[in-house]
Amino acid sequence: xxxxxxxxxxxxxxxxxxxxxxxxxxxxxxxxxxxxxxxxxxxxxxxxxxxxxxxxxxxxxxxxxxxxxxxxxxxxxxxxxxxxxxxxxxxxxxxxxxxxxxxxxxxxxxxxxxxxxxxxxxxxxxxxxxxxxxxxxxxxxxxxxxxxxxxxxxxxxxxxxxxxxxxxxxxxxxxxxxxxxxxxxxxxxxxxxxxxxxxx
Numbered sequence: 504x505x506x507x508x509x510x511x512x513x514x515x516x517x518x519x520x521x522x523x524x525x526x527x528x529x530x531x532x533x534x535x536x537x538x539x540x541x542x543x544x545x546x547x548x549x550x551x552x553x554x555x556x557x558x559x560x561x562x563x564x565x566x567x568x569x570x571x572x573x574x575x576x577x578x579x580x581x582x583x584x585x586x587x588x589x590x591x592x593x594x595x596x597x598x599x600x601x602x603x604x605x606x607x608x609x610x611x612x613x614x615x616x617x618x619x620x621x622x623x624x625x626x627x628x629x630x631x632x633x634x635x636x637x638x639x640x641x642x643x644x645x646x647x648x649x650x651x652x653x654x655x656x657x658x659x660x661x662x663x664x665x666x667x668x669x670x671x672x673x674x675x676x677x678x679x680x681x682x683x684x685x686x687x688x689x690x691x692x693x694x695x696x697x698x699x700x701x702x703x
Contacts, residue, residue, distance in 0.1 A: 511549045513539040519560050522608045527557055564605040565628065571596065573633035576640035582647070582699070583691060589637070590663060590687045593630045597668040598683070606672055631660060638698075647698045655698060662690040 504512075517538035521530040532553060536543040550556040574589050596602055634656040641647040649655045666686040670677055678686065 510539070510541050510545055514541060514546055514549055514556070515560055515563055518556050519564065519608065522557065522560065523604060527553070527608070532556075561605070561609060564601070564608065571629050571632060574630070574637060575633075576637045576644070578644045578646070582641065583695060585637075586659075586691045586694060587687065589630050589634065590659075590690055593660060593663055594667050594683060594687055596629045597664060598671060602668075603671055606668075610672070629660070631656060634659065646700055648700050649698050655694075658697075659690065659694050662693065663687070 514535060518530070518535045521534055521538060530553075532546050533543055535556070536546045539546070546556075550559060571592065574585060574592070577585065635652040638647060638649050638652045638655055642649050642652070663686065667678065667683060669675070
């Protein structure tokens with residue numbers, strides 16, 4: 504790795520730590536330079552503004568979340584089992600330290616910059632990267648009746664977020680493993696109650 508690349512990485516690591524600990528607004532470029540053990544000029548050589556540094560950190564943190572293995576609809580497998588697998592996978596992402604860290608860094612800044620929320624919402628992560636297609640395939644197979652696959656996918660994910668992610672983000676009562684399993688089970692049951700085709 505080139506020296507310039509190493510310095511850029513040190514800057515990103517320092518800024519991520521400071522943004523996480525004290526927030527973007529309360530962090531100065533001087534503090535970033537000091538923690539990264541580089542000059543302030545070096546910081547600005549890599550990042551013109553603190554916003555540019557912030558966006559670079561978000562992109563880096565999102566990359567560190569890793570890709571989610573898509574679940575391909577299988578007409579020969581029980582639909583409830585497939586949706587449960589998707590929910591378990593999504594719950595693991597939503598409750599992971601890396602996802603929560605990313606959310607905490609971004610959350611307060613999004614309140615001050617609404618356009619940032621739009622930018623982030625346009626990038627699908629977790630099961631949202633494949634769930635719409637999964638639902639459309641299930642509809643084509645005649646086991647689900649879904650008019651708006653995007654809305655249905657968001658309903659599925661938001662149910663999990665409401666009970667598993669937001670309590671952690673805000674420091675509310677955090678569900679234990681048994682409660683998490685129950686939330687996953689009920690999320691799938693509610694979804695199927697709304698969208699599953701009832702066989703005559």
